[in-house]
Amino acid sequence: MNEFEDLLNSVSEVNPGDVVTAEVLTVDNGQANLVIEGTGVEGVLTLRELTNDRDADINEFVKAGETLEVLVLRQVVGKDTDTVTFLVSKKRLEARKAWDKLVGREEEVVTVKGTRAVKGGLSVEFEGLRGFIPASMLDTRFVRNTERFVGQEFEAKIKEVNAAENRFILSRREVVEEVAAAARQEVFSKIEVGSVVTGKVARLTSFGAFIDLGGVDGLVHVTELSHERNVSPKSVVTVGEDVDVKVLAIDEEEGRVSLSLKATTPGPWDGVEQKLAAGDVVEGKVKRLTDFGAFVEVLPGIDGLVHISQISHKRVENPKDALSVGQDVTVKVLEVNAADERVSLSIKALEERPAQDKSEGDNGEKRQSRPRRPRRQEKRDYELPETQTGFSMADLFGDIEL
Incomplete structure (x- = not known):
């Protein structure tokens, strides 16, 4: 009993909450056995009090003979022996120090590591301290999958520190926004309308493709993706692809840039006059029909117009009655106008004009009789009688006295 009392008296200098220095005696069975310096009292340091990673190997954190600074948690007395030990923690001491370091550091940017996806956001670690980033504060767009x-290690801004409530809130979104703002300013200082720049396809939508210019996402509208009509963005570009685009318009205040991909690629009309000329007979495919005619693709990206009057020698009320979309046709080129991007075509020019009844007009309709105009009298030359020719002034005025 006297020895036990002496043992209790020897540990009176160690109390829960104390920060002490201890030497590692042994490491086995997932825990480290220590002796607290200056007391002769032993302590136990478990893996749980070393790290949050429960699958880690304790031998990677502590080794026999190593000296550690730890936080005393509570006293433990053995059930079968009179041994008195203390449960200590290195992790919680580091957390306490981290809390102390956080005082007054709101709005400061620090580096954290994502540890676990939790309800409503992401749990992160900063110098042994657990923090929380709400999903709405992870990125400029709401993040549903925080996994x-x-x-990952990334920068975040400290928003709230409350050690008493164990509350540590951070925001990654604000850091991303600040970095993006600086990048936008740099991009806008370099680009100008009409310039050609290189960017990376960031994402695709039904109305076009967004191109990352290095901090600013410019839009290539679907009409500016290709010289072809009615194309799908995914059929022209892929996410992650590097492309050269021409700047069409800049709105720095709104952070918008309009781009064109087709403006940087040769158009189908470039050099068309060397490929197509009036009088040529070519094969084509009907692309679309209108009330006034049919558009036929005669070269990749070049549609010529077969006017309704050039479809057939017979009268055509509607192009749909004679042609259909996708139909292959042979046409004759009537005119090529590269400046106006216009080609005039004819189908009937390649067909033999049918024999027509004399009473029928060009459209196969019978001519209507018109009222006969009065017959004009023909002009005739009349000769004057001889008595009215060869007279003189004397003959006319001979009887007048002067």
């Missing part, structure tokens, strides 16, 4: 941040 992709687990294991």
